[in-house]
Amino acid sequence: MAADRRSSWLKGVLDLLVLSCLTDGESYGYEIAKALAGAGLGEIKGGTLYPVLNRLEEAGLVEAEFRAAERGPGRRYYRLTGPGREYLAAEGAAWEGFHRAVRTQLHAGGTAP
Amino acid sequence: MTTDAYFEELAGALRAAGVPEEQIGRTAAELRGHLAETGTAPEEEFGPAARFAARLGGLAPAPGEPDGAAEHWTWTADVFNDRRMLAVHGDQGWEVESLDAVGRFVCRRVPGAALAWEYRREVITDRRRARVLEELEPEGWELCGEWLTYGYFKRPKSATAGPAGAPASVPAPPAKWLFLSRRGKVALAVWAALAATAFVALGPPGYAMVLMGVGWAVATAVMARRETAPDGAGTPGRS
Known part of the structure; x- marks a missing residue:
């Protein structure tokens, strides 16, 4: 099914997409989810997003800081670390390579206009 | 389930998985903040608390990542014995990931971060399937494999027992793989x-x-x- 396929595509690249949301500066969970939805990647539920953020933090690719808000609950802000930036560049390039290979193959198979 | 009850269950499950208290508090604050912005219910946003806790605790391997630290063990039992053996092995931290083509339980355990698991077996013929899933999923049961007419469900024990739901003992993976009654x-x-x-x-x-x-x-x-x-x-x- 199309929805299932999209969700498995996303699984393979979600960590990179989350990192890419931090290249211009820090952000927090809800804002990252909104940015990805705005980019046309669909709604990313908190149940999917936070385990990814956790893993990225454990791997030292992002660092986080909780800040209390004047009104309402506080937010945990994430920012890219040096290794996170390098990881994003290297893995992003690998994804690009994969994407190109898929596109070339699909064109060869005659599915492209 | 109320938001407080959800976070209580989540905290219990994280505690049982050995997540430090400080980190549990921090995680809960962050997730409550997220809900305040989305306006959704916790279960709708994060899924069942026990499953979410297992993923948050870093227990689930990342997709495509090598799963080097985990122990793997495959075993089977007859239908008279399977539920008893699942209970025994679940208490030792073995999580059934699937049933293979010949009906063996394919299990995984992460040393140092193992949860105790409870299991149940239900007949899930086509007619009963939807009803059984509808009844069990809200209670945190997840279908982990099917064999003939049977569906096997798993749930971390910490979902119901809190910290008491941690594995009592974590013996080495058994060499035995066949348990006949x-x-x-x-x-x-x-x-x-x-x-x-x-x-x-x-x-x-x-x-x-x-x-x-x-x-x-x-x-x-x-x-x-x-x-x-x-x-x-x-x-x-x-x-």
């Missing part, structure tokens, strides 16, 4: 004797295979009926 051994012996007799009597292997297949199908059907009969009117059977 006495009834299972008798049934196997009878079946083997019948099959051998049929083979000798009927000669061509085709006949024997048909006989074996029919016997097997009848046994399965009888078993499924026995399972559903006492409370077959609606509720899933006892696990």
